[in-house]
Amino acid sequence: xxxxxxxxxxxxxxxxxxxxxxxxxxxxxxxxxxxxxxxxxxxxxxxxxxxxxxxxxxxxxxxxxxxxxxxxxxxxxxxxxxxxxxxxxxxxxxxxxxxxxxxxxxxxxxxxxxxxxxxxxxxxxxxxxxxxxxxxxxxxxxxxxxxxxxxxxxxxxxxxxxxxxxxxxxxxxx
Amino acid sequence: xxxxxxxxxxxxxxxxxxxxxxxxxxxxxxxxxxxxxxxxxxxxxxxxxxxxxxxxxxxxxxxxxxxxxxxxxxxxxxxxxxxxxxxxxxxxxxxxxxxxxxxxxx
Numbered sequence: 001x002x003x004x005x006x007x008x009x010x011x012x013x014x015x016x017x018x019x020x021x022x023x024x025x026x027x028x029x030x031x032x033x034x035x036x037x038x039x040x041x042x043x044x045x046x047x048x049x050x051x052x053x054x055x056x057x058x059x060x061x062x063x064x065x066x067x068x069x070x071x072x073x074x075x076x077x078x079x080x081x082x083x084x085x086x087x088x089x090x091x092x093x094x095x096x097x098x099x100x101x102x103x104x105x106x107x108x109x110x111x112x113x114x115x116x117x118x119x120x121x122x123x124x125x126x127x128x129x130x131x132x133x134x135x136x137x138x139x140x141x142x143x144x145x146x147x148x149x150x151x152x153x154x155x156x157x158x159x160x161x162x163x164x165x166x167x168x169x170x171x172x173x174x
Numbered sequence: 175x176x177x178x179x180x181x182x183x184x185x186x187x188x189x190x191x192x193x194x195x196x197x198x199x200x201x202x203x204x205x206x207x208x209x210x211x212x213x214x215x216x217x218x219x220x221x222x223x224x225x226x227x228x229x230x231x232x233x234x235x236x237x238x239x240x241x242x243x244x245x246x247x248x249x250x251x252x253x254x255x256x257x258x259x260x261x262x263x264x265x266x267x268x269x270x271x272x273x274x275x276x277x278x279x280x
Contacts, residue, residue, distance in 0.1 A: 032200055036181075039230075058259050064198070065233055072200070125270045128240040139233040145263045 006081050006096045006163060013085035015049045017042060020081045023074045031071045039064040042084060049086060051170070059084070059168055062147050063093050065139035066164060069107070070097040075160065086170065093166040096156075104162050110137040111153045111164070120145055175215060177208040182228075184208065189216045194227035202238040209242040216248065224253045225261055236264050243268055249275045256280045 010016045019038065021031060039060045046056035063084060070080040080097035099107070117123045124141050144151060149168035156163050175186040182195030184205070191212055199205065213221075223239075225231070231239075243250050252268065254261040269276045 028200075036196070036198060054259060061230065061260060064230075068198075068200075068232060068234075121267055122270070124264075125267050128237060128267065128271065129244070138237055142233045142236065142260075142264060146259050 006083055006094050009087075009092070010083070010085055013087050015045070015084075015086040017045055017084040018082065020079050022079045023071060023076055025076055028071065032068075035064055035067045035071060038067060038082070046084075046086075046091075051086070051091070055091070055168070055170070058147050059091050059093065062143040062149070062166060062168070063095075065143050066093060066095045066166070069139060069162075070095050073097070073099045073103040073107075073162070075099060078160075088170065090170050091168040093168070094154075094164065096161055096163040098158070098160045099162045100160070104160065106137060107140070107162050107164070108153050110140050111151055114140070114144060114151065175208075175212060177205060186212050186215060189218055189220060190222040190224060191216075192224040192227065193231075196230040197228060197235045198230060198232040199234065202234055205235075205238055206241065209238070210245075213242070213246045213248065219249055220251060221246070221248045222251045222253065225265060226253055226255045228261075229258075231260060231264075239265075240268055240271065243276060244271055249277075251277050251279055253279045 007018070010018070021034065023031060042063055043056045043060035046059060047053055051059070063082065067082055070082070074080055074097040078098035080095065083094045085092050120141065124138075124145060127138055127141060140151065143149070143166060147166065147168045149166045151164065151166045154163040154165050177184040182193070182197045185192050185194075252265060254265045256262045266278045269278050
């Protein structure tokens with residue numbers, strides 16, 4: 001599998017929105033609040049770019065769920081990166097954060113499993129029935145159901161890195 | 175009965191529970207308890223949930239709502255706004271959890 005740094009393709013994009021943050025012992029609540037602001041800001045920027053409001057909201061909501069995972073599962077004192085870029089054909093959301101092996105495998109396994117699921121709605125329902133709160137990667141399922149996008153785990157030279165790419169058709173009817 | 179924090183509110187009036195604002199907590203344990211209290215408070219067999227005024231619900235919140243309806247013995251009538259993608263996509267999944275006890279109303 002290819003190794004790609006986050007930010008690959010920004011120079012060819014018509015729009016790019018990128019930010020980084022560091023998780024510490026003391027700033028969890030502030031980061032959680034920032035996540036909400038980032039979602040609202042991203043939605044507004046996408047609409048300004050002339051993205052239709054519904055696609056803008058779905059993309060921003062997806063980004064919000066990915067940022068939540070970064071905040072929850074990142075190793076303390078590491079930096080997470082969030083990038084959204086747009087060209088004519090697609091919207092790409094990428095996040096990269098550092099996690100312990102257990103959390104990394106959890107995300108990787110969920111993304112791999114998604115490729116095998118025929119009925120996502122049924123799998124979502126089954127996941128709701130299982131008492132595995134906070135660890136079930138329900139957020140990733142929600143993202144795919146709402147955006148109809150394609151999600152992938154991007155391998156990295158750093159074996160702690162959780163690098164996720166979500167690609168959404170700019171003109172998908174949602 | 176009302177549960178209120180900055181940005182959102184959950185209000186019980188009779189047998190109708192209305193969610194409003196944007197609900198995206200990390201920890202839903204207090205809300206879980208409130209919903210259990212709601213379940214005990216609502217008399218009768220039917221509880222109406224209204225999400226039309228809820229602009230955003232994160233995945234952990236969907237799980238909290240799902241746990242509430244699964245654990246309750248009541249029937250639920252759930253009102254959503256189908257123009258809102260997350261409501262149209264996620265809330266109807268609850269109907270599959272207890273198809274004879276949950277009805278989605280647009």
